[in-house]
Amino acid sequence: MSKRSAVDELLQRIADEFDSLPRQLQGVATYLEQQRANIMVQRVNEVADGSGVHPSAVVRFAQRFGYSGFSQMQAVFRSTYTEATTPARSYQQRIRKVIADGAEPISPAQMALRFIDASRVGLDELAGELDATQFEAAVELLAKAENIYVVAVRRTFGIASYIAYALQHTQKRVHLVSGLGGMFREQIRSIGPGDAMIAISFPPYGKETLYCARVAHQHKAKVLAVTDSALGPLARDAQAVLKVNEGSAFAFRGLTSTICLCQALFVALAYRLELKVEETSHPGEYDD
Known part of the structure; x- marks a missing residue:
């Protein structure tokens, strides 16, 4: 666990x-x-x-x-x-260590249960430590943004891809910074005041994500960091920080808590934006 x-x-x-x-x-x-x-x-x-x-x-x-x-x-x-988090430890090395350390073979179902338990603990920690003030600030930051850029690399890229997809269901202009062809610099060169960036990274931090966050800060855009600590390098240039500490099993860290937090962020933002639409569509409806 x-x-x-x-x-x-x-x-x-x-x-x-x-x-x-x-x-x-x-x-x-x-x-x-x-x-x-x-x-x-x-x-x-x-x-x-x-x-x-x-x-x-x-x-x-x-x-x-x-x-x-x-x-x-x-x-x-x-x-x-x-x-x-030692980068030199490959996935194959981790699996071999699990085998070497085990007193007896572990069944596939037991492995699944171990990962489920780790994810459950991570979600409990997320619920217990969620900073409501920072979460509200994150939603407000995105609600005011003209363009939203989303960046993450390697293990967290799937989360960036999901939240970019989800945000496409709002009226916001959304840009997934994929770095395809090594073009991180080109994909974020237009970010500027009035825009926001969602940057997701955990130790050892992706240098590409840190670079994009620095550029966003230099261009006067707002940065929302999804990371493990408010003291980390990603949080340094951020106006809002959502902290996540993932559960892990067999030396593999999960993604459950991070994807849950990002889904909650999207739903909260969509709710906020829809409220604004309702207020605009029905002016004075509830006036005395």
Whole structure:
């Protein structure tokens, strides 16, 4: 059954205390979030250089959150990311590890139930941690947009494709940034003020998605980030952030919670837009 990783829990604690941290420690916090998949292989001096602080500040940061020093905190990242997000681990390698770690063969039905349980836990977490204020801001951002651009790559591309399809059922002009032929730059060059971008990405973050979000921000468009943390690199240029922590089984992360959140976003937006249509179609109907 899935649960939040130790890194997720640590980063949530950091996020909760971020505003109260000294400026130097805020720099360390931001760097840890941005480089979360790489911290396990970095030395304390590298983390300090990336954070723009002295190595002693990195040690103080670790101690602030209950660790004896950097090495003990680093072990949390190493334990999580060697199993979950190391890019070198191919799908075949993960399957082989499942076989090697199993005390006995797992039936197809047992695998299915494990994934269903992981998805159920992820949905429970999504329901319990949904930020109503951010969700409302996301709907309002999209409702005001003239054009909506949607971008995601690799495992989350299917979700981007779905939400672009769903949004086509509104009166909005919708653009799926697919990068076909490597043309990410060309597909988003017309984005500008009055437009919005939905960017979806999780660690290790897709560089193409991060690039598109930066361009949208530079062109004065609004960015809605669907990601795992408000401190992450995708959230940096976003006006609204919808956080999702997916359940996982057999070292494979699910997509159930993310697709559910995106479906809810579309329905809420369609409802908001239809209300506006009704108000325009029947002016004064409910006036005293």
